Each structure stands twice: as C-alpha cells, then as structure tokens.
Amino acid sequence: MSNSGSTSAACRRDFAATTSSSIFPNTVFTNHECLPSLHESFADFTNVYPKYHETAEVDRIRAKEYYHLSQSNHTCLDYIGIGLFSSSQLHNHESSSQVRSDFPFFSLSYKTGSLKTQLLHGGQESELESAMRNRIMDFLNISENDYSMVFTANRTSAFKLVAESYPFKTSRKLLTVYDYESEALEGMINSSEKRGAKVMSAEFSWPRLRIQSAKLRKMVVSKRKKKKKRGLFMFPVHSRITGSRYPYIWMTMAQENGWHVLVDACALGPKDMDSFGLSLFQPDFLISSFYKICGENPSGFACLFVKKSAVSVLEVSTSTGIVNLVPAKQLLQIAGDSSGTDTELEQISRLGMQLDALGTANSFSGLISNQSTPTRRLKQERPERAEEAANWEEIEISSEKDENSRSSGNGNLEVVCRGLDQVDSLGLMVITNRARYLINWLVSSLRKLNHPNSKGIPLVKIYGPKIKFDRGPALAFNVYDWNGEKVEPVLVQKLADRNNISLGYGFLHHIWFSDKYAEEKGRILEKRESGAKGMDANKSKAKPDLGITVVTAALGFLANFEDVYRLWAFVAQFLDADFVEKERWRYTALNQKTVEV
Template identity: 60%
Template sequence: MQSPCMREASQACFHGCCPTPFLGLTEAPHPKTITSAAASRYDFATATASSLFPNTQFTNHESLPSLHEAFSNFTKAYPHYTDTDRADNIRAHEYYHLSLSNRVCLDYVGFGLFSHSQHQSSVASSSNFPPSAPSPSEFSFFNISYKSASLHSQVLYGSQETELESSIRKRIMGFLNISDNDYRMVCTANRASAFKLLAESYPFQSNQRLLTVYDYESEAVSGMIENSRKRGARIMSANFSWPSLRIHSAKLRKMLVSKRKKRKGLFVFPLQSRMTGTRYSYLWMSLAQENGWQVLLDACALGPKDMDTLGLSLFRPDFLICSFFKVFGENPSGFGCLFVKRSSISVLETSTIARSIGIVGIVPAKLSQPPDDDSITDTETQISKLQLQEDVAMTCSFSGRISRQVSNGLIERSSSSERRFERGETSELYETEVNMKQKESLQSEIVELEKTDSVLSGNTDSVKPGTSEAKLDEMDQTAEIECKGLDHADSLGLLLISSRVRFLTNWLVNALTKLRHPNSEKGLPLIRIYGPKVKFDRGPAVAFNVFDWKGEKVEPALVQKLADRNNISLSYGFLHNILFSDKYEDDKEKVLETRTPEVAIGGNRMKEKVASGISVVTAAIGFLANFEDTYRLWAFVAKFLDADFVEKEKWRYMALNQEMIEI
C-alpha cells in the first residue's frame, strides 16, 4: 500500500493534521514533539471554544444567532476553513441537487463514485437517441451480476474480466492506494456480503478465534459473527470504557497477546467508529500480527483519502473491506469490495455456502428492450430460473455511451420483497444454493456475454478486419470509466479534506453542548454526546441523544423522523460493549438500556438474545458538507428546547392530513 503521495501523508501524520497512527501503544515521543503536539491541540480547543459566543448558553431556539452571524464567528475561529472553498465549488457545480432540494445529508458514510452532474449529463446525452432506441437510463448505467464462485477460487484464479470491469477495479484500487501486486480485489453485493463471505471462507476450525472491535451494533459484523459461530469460532469483543468510549486497552491487549505462537484467528479492526467518531491506533494491527493473528481492516468508516495515511502504508492487513455508494445525497445503492492479500490467499477454504453469498461482476447495462414473453429463449429461461439471491440490478453511473445492443445478456430479476437499505450499502442477500449443472450453464452465458462485450471493451482481437483506427479509438473510449466522486476527492487531497471536516465536526459538537433547558436550576443540558467531544483528532461522526426538560431521553428513531420532516437526514444506532468502572457504576443503570430485537429468518420472526447498550442518533460529516448543513442541524436540535415541540409536531401533521400520524 505504498502511497503515491507519501510526503503529504507523512506531513499529515506528524504535523498533526491527521490522527497520529502510533498513539496509545508506544513509549512517549520526544519532549519537543509532545510540546508541539500539545500546543497545537490546545490552540485548536481554544479556537473551537471561541467559534460560537464563548461563555454563552442558549435556552431558546428563537434566540440562536443567524446563519450569517454564526458563520462569521466560525471563520474567525477557523481562518483556514476558507482554504477549503474548492469543496464548496465542487458542491455547487457537481452536486447542485442538494441546494435545489434544500436537503441536509448527514447519513452517508463511505465513498461516493459519481457526481450528480455527471449522472444527469449521462442521461441527457442519451436523450438524443431515436424514439425506438432504449430508454436513456439503459445507456447510462452498468449493472452487477451475481457469480457462483467461492472466495478462494475467485481470488486464486479470477474470472474473465471485461475492459469495463477492469477499468473500475483499477480506478478503485488507485483511489484506495492499494497495489494490485499485493492484493486481489473481489466485488460483493454489499458490505454485509463481504463480511459474510470471509466468515464462510476463513478456517475457524484451526484458527478458532474471532475478535472484533466495535462500539456499536453493526448488521454486517453481526452477520459475520453468526456465520463464524456456526463454523466453530470462539467469539470475543473489545470493550469500551465509559464515558470516553475509548478502547479498554488492558483487556484488548490481554486477548491479543499470548505466549503461544500458533495462529489465534481473525482480528476485525476499524480505524474509527462510524457512530461515535472515536479513533483507534494503527498499532493494534501490528500487535495482533506479531502475536499470530490475521487482520481484517474495516475501512468502511474512513473518509476519502484516509487510505493515503502513513500508517496504512506501514501496516498491511491480510484482508480489507470497504464499500461504495452511487451518488451522494441521491442514491445510496452500491457495492462492497473485499481485498485479500496475496500472501494470505492460501489460508482461505473452499466453501459451498460461500458460492451463494454475493460475489458479483460488473457488466454493461443491457441496451435492448425487454423481450416479450414469447421471445425469451430457452437459455434465458434457464438463467432466469436460477434466481441467484433474487438479485437486484444495482445501477452505477457510466460516463461513456454504449452504442450497440447486447443480444445474449443475463436476465436480472428484482426481489419483490421489501428490503432495508443502509447508506453506502445495499440490504443483505438471501442465501441460495446453485448446483453444478446450473453453474456451468451460467458460466457459459457469462463467457458469451463477455465475448460480445469485447468490442465495447476495446479488445481488437475480436474486431473484424478493416475497422478504422478512429473507430477503434472510439470503441476504446466507451470503455473508460470516469468516477467524478473519486476524482473530486483526489483533487482536494488528504490535508484539505481532513481540515475541513475537523472544523465542521468540532464546531457542531461545541454548538450542541451550548444548548440548555430553560428554567432548570442546574441548567439541564439538552443533548448528551457519546465518545469524543471537542477533540483535534476525533472522527467525523457524532453520536448524541436529546433529553427533554424532565431529563428523559427522546427516542432516537423519533428524532430521526422529525429531522427528516425538517429536510435533514440522520441515522441512529445502538452502542454496546460498554464497560463501567467502579467510579461510574451509578451511571450504568441510568444510561444502559436493554432490548430484544426481532429478526426474520426463513420468513419467520424470532427474537435474538437481550442486548445492553445505548440507542443514539448519529450524524456523519463528509467533505461535501458545509457550514450551513451543520448550522441547520444545530437549529433543528434546538427546537427541542420548546417543551411542547414534539406535541406540536403531532398536531401539525394531524391538521395537514386530517388524521393522527404516528411519529
């Protein structure tokens, strides 16, 4: 993972613009470094405190400073924020739908592939085709198709790749700063599929332990834990100390370190929490590897260009998972990526179940009109009967126009059942099995499809003699992928993105903590933040709860719904694995809650075991967010200072709809 911008990454890590990768597990650095770092963080904390009327508390949502006044104070406290105005220009020109819809999107975590403008241009360019041609959307997208293959065979032997698929793979690996010489990339239907796929392929019979480091409940990680447990894994989890929610280092070190030198199992490690914004040291990966563990790095919560940091160039995990969504603020559908280190391929096992979990390929969108029932060929009928995971055709923007029809493409069928989507990833797949005869038929169709796509991909071996060079150049251009979402992040760079997000996140935290209920003797705070508060090297996610004037928590799901009705998109989740010391034993009963969630298995509803934790609201701030977004969230939360705000909302919607609306 050698970074092409190592100098920038080194400056980021050692000059304080990015989290120090070695913090927490090593001996103290040189005194001069301590003095410099401490001074830098002190200056930042002082600036944050002055960013919004120091020594002032707000008890009425109508008394908040105006957006203009708040922004003026903000830029005085963070004068370097204006250096990031290129991000504002990109937003204005490439993501203008955010302004048109007046929407605040604080629920996207991960990497966006394309821009809204790019998508609209692609659709518009297709409108010039004659009426008999396919619809514009069919010219403007590519699809993913499911493959029946085990992870071991896919990374070891691969499969025939179209130029289109190759271009996307190379662009993603370049963006993530991952070398094709070190890792093999496998596309999956979503983030959850990537975790499950590795769980079904990892040898837990010999490497029996699965150790995860998550302060929140994750659908994807829960699926991995369940699959691993069925295969004999011994499940362990890191604990997080209350109230900071930092890793309980002594307990995690004890689980990682052992005198036995044989392999322990799989260590699943995110560099930061996608809910609380807590960041963790890179050296946990090193400690794990030194003690015989293999490491899975969950990079899904990292921001754009975070993979360019120096730490990831030094510590190379055995496996890495990330996910991509389509267009920020418009379409969260996408796909996941599982990277396997070439030297770790041999440890993977061939699994029959893994063949149906969700390995996918990227294929050009079909350009022909959907055939009538009478015109479906026998081969197509056979393929459609497979119904591989009831695959949902995931569409992603494709910059070039495809100028021919695919006559023998796969028939893709959408599931009729309702599925829940998470930002940056699709819902989980249904598991099905495919017999060998069906597999051979499917593979032959895929090969046939790839052969017909060779003209599209610029493969001149299959082009008829006499084709002009200009025509060949035109064909080659159609296969190029332009991912403007990734290009914009590349153009801004690690330092600028890190600084922009740091300023916005810490201002929001500072502003939220200044909201206090009126007429309360102790100045009861309106919100409580979980994890790091104002902190130089915190992540861009903020987890919080709203409390009413009686000190009772407002349900996070209700806060999210009311925010949505105010054109603000938030997420909510469940913090767990929290460890209370004797000092905070009184807090345990006050803040912890229990729940028995229901899950659907085989169409039947059943309850899982009781879980203890804290349900929270969470906001994620990316480089496309601006000051107005954070201000509007602050102004919305301040409305809860009105003791009747929730009841007023209920009556308002009852009046509009002439019926009581449950919120």
C-alpha cells in the same frame, strides 16, 4: 517525546482550547428563537477557523457538480462511504442517452462460488470491471502486486464471504472492535459461530467510549512463546457512529501475536487511506465501500481486498455475495434474445423486478430520480439497513464512449469516476481540515443548548469524543426533554426528515462501566434482543444486548457550514416543550403510514 511529537500534541491542545473558548463564549441558548442567524454564525465560525476559506474549492465543486443538494434544500448527514460519481455526470449522460433515464448504466450480477477459487484463478473479467478495479485500487493506493480484489454486493456480503472462507476450525477466535451494533458484523458473527468460531469483543469505557485497553490486550496477547495463528482480528480504524479513532498499534500487536487482521475501512474519510500506512501494516483483509451519488442515489458496492500471501489460508466454500458489473444494455439484450430457458427466464424476471423497484426505491439521503415519497422505509428497519439493503442495486457507470468513459493509450477502457477525481484533486489536508472544523463547531454548539428551567438540563448528550482535533466526522447524540427524559431517536430522525435533514440512528453496545459509574449504568443502558434481523437469533441461550440507542450524523466531504447549522437549529427546536409534545403526538398519529419496520 521528540520535538515534532511535542509540537503536534501542543497543536492538538491549542485547537481544542480555541474551539471551546471561542465558539459562542460564555453563552448558553435556552430558546431556539434566540439563535444567531446563519450569516452571523458563519462569520463567527470563520473567525475561529480562518483556514476554512482554504477549502472553498469544495464549495465550488458542490455548486457545479452537485447542484441538486441546493435545489432540493436537502441536508445529507447519513452517508458513510465514498461517492463514485457526481450528479452532473449522471444528468449529462441522461440527457444524451437512448435508454430510459432511470435505467442504470450498469447493474450488479450475482454469482455463486468460492472466494478462494476466485482469488486464485479469477474469472472472466469484463473491460468495465478491469477499468473499475484499476481506478479503485489506484484511488485507495493499493498495489495489485500485494492484494487481489473482488467486487461484493455490499459491506455485509464482504464480511460474510470472509466468515465463510476463514479457517475457524484451526484458528478458532474472532475478535472484533466495534462500539455499535452492525448488521454486517452480526451476519459475520453468525456465520463464524456456525463454523466453530469463538467470538470475543473489545469493550469501551464509559463515558468517553475509548477502548478498554487492559481487557483488549489480554485477549490479543498470547501467553505462549510459540507463535500460532489465533484467529481473525477485525479492526474498524474508527467508529462510524461516534467518530472515535482507534490507535493503529492494535493492528501491530495483533499481528505480532499470530492474528490475521481484517481492516474495515468503510468508515474512513475519502482520502484517509493516504495516511493509513497500508505498506506498513499490510492487513490480511481490507474492506471498503462505495456508493453512487451523494444525496441522490446511495446504491453501490463494496470491495474486498485479500493479501495474496493470505489467500492460501482460506478454505474452499460455496458462497454468494461476489458480483460482476454488467452493462445495462447487455441486460436488455439478454431479455430481447432469450430463448425461454428456466435460467434465462429467472434472469429476466430478476431484471424486471429491478426495473420495477427503480420506480419506487428511496435512497437514504434524498430520493432517486424525481420521486417525492417522503419516507425512507429501509432506514427504519435497522441502523445500517439502507446502506446494506440494495442487494440488487445498480452501479452507475457509463458504457458509452462519452465523457463518462474513455480509452487509454493502450486501448483499455478507463471509467471516469468524477466523484473520485474530485476527491483526488482536493487532497487529504483540505478534506480533513474542513471536516475537522465543521464537526467540532457542531459539537461545541450543540453543547451550548440548555433547557430554560432551574435545573439547567442540557438538551443534548454526545457519546464518545467531544471537542477533539483528531475525532472523526461522525457524531452520536441524543436529545432530552425538560424532565431529562430521552426523546426517542427514531422520532428525532423522522422529525429531521420533515425538515429535509437526513440523519441515522444506531445502537451503542459493549460499554464498560468502572465502579465510579456503577450507579449510572442502570439508568443509561437499554435492553435490546441481540441478533440482527434475518439472522438465527432465536437461540434459547441468546441474551439481550445492553446498550444505548442514539441519533447519528456523518459529514461527507461535500458537507458545508449550512448543513451543520441547519442540524443545530433543528435540534434547538426541542428546547420548546410544546414542540416536542406536538410533534410526538403528530408522529404517533401518522406512525402507521410513515414508518414500516
């Protein structure tokens, strides 16, 4: 090993050792009332991680540009993706805009067509779309010389577009590397199987949920000397549920063995593309997702990037999911100038439904506009439902020549995405280090919670990586009562909602148990019917999926110490058996009114 490599490994070991030994050393908490205060905990936290103060600029940005997070006393731990705009940017526009405050600056307009045709010949691109495409490609460090891009409604649509265009008749296999159930992935698998694909999946070794390397290598590596395109290899870089990071060598191995590679970058941190090495790996497809404003409006879109040299392998097929970015005032003009044709009436009807929905729609972290509805119904339907649900959702960009847009020197429109600008100004190291300190403190602190009985049962079970230097800022866990019985993740999520903490829940699967853990397998795995809602899952040969339902938390770049402390203090309340039973009965009594599945 080189000196730099050994030094890096030593730094990682030192970080893990320091975290384990310095956060509440030799302490176990058995009573939530005995937790140290926020102030005391933060002082200890900064003693363990003194460089956290170097990320203070994030706190200044949060206070100035996202003041709604403090005003609402809301902790948002369920956002995955990259925020485009800041809250102050939205409200500054609202105060000067002539359109109604809850009407979006821009909306998504669906179109039906062929992905391949769109990539080869393009379409009529508006000034707005050109500006947004340029800004996003610059933000992600993706060159227009190498990749073409289309806007899609969401991650699910992007996956499905690839599935419906990829030549599975000749490149038969679809190999995925996901340790969790995903509506987007289920949709892609369903579409691919209809087109003749043979679907395979990596497995993840219990208990650390690392990739089962021997099995995956057998699926990736071709035994034939002659190279032949084997199919599509879907690689998520890291798990958006457990925070596990996967070695990039799998992409190289897949390419060397004749696979096309699709990189799912939706779970990457906002600046992780800076260290990804796109020019080195050059995947054939890359998908990234963006939302509007953290804690205020989760609607947004996804971007599908296709390597120009890979476009020729796609097949021409009619699909939905590609969208245009349409100025809101343009939609208003359509409604006002309509001559009453069926097509126009359909457009206006859709617009009307969108406007009506804006009055009642809920985000999955806080509420849109000033709504006070306490439930997040879309979130209950499926772990990712809230992220994927906004098929009609609007895009928040200013069409006015105000602070939200500007003209460049050559007369082209430039869209001001203050969320992206802030991330660029902070840089990779500040964002990564901050998330590293916060997530590892949270993991360590949760593991200090034990029930006050003779068995000393841990309150929390964490899945995937524990304290680790390079773990991602996502966490999968479950809460257990005094008897060692799991508290339903949906109950934990709903109780967190009541405490103004937004969490998610997911389903871990494709878990591989060695003989050593064979006895645990029966106790741990749950049965769940495979197939996402809305998919053709009613096949007679469909078999139940085995896995683990978990509570999930994800830290965005705006997360601060108070956010993770509040989650820790909330979870600690489950140490009180009366709290669990009281809230369980209360939840059951209110279930019909608060949860709609």
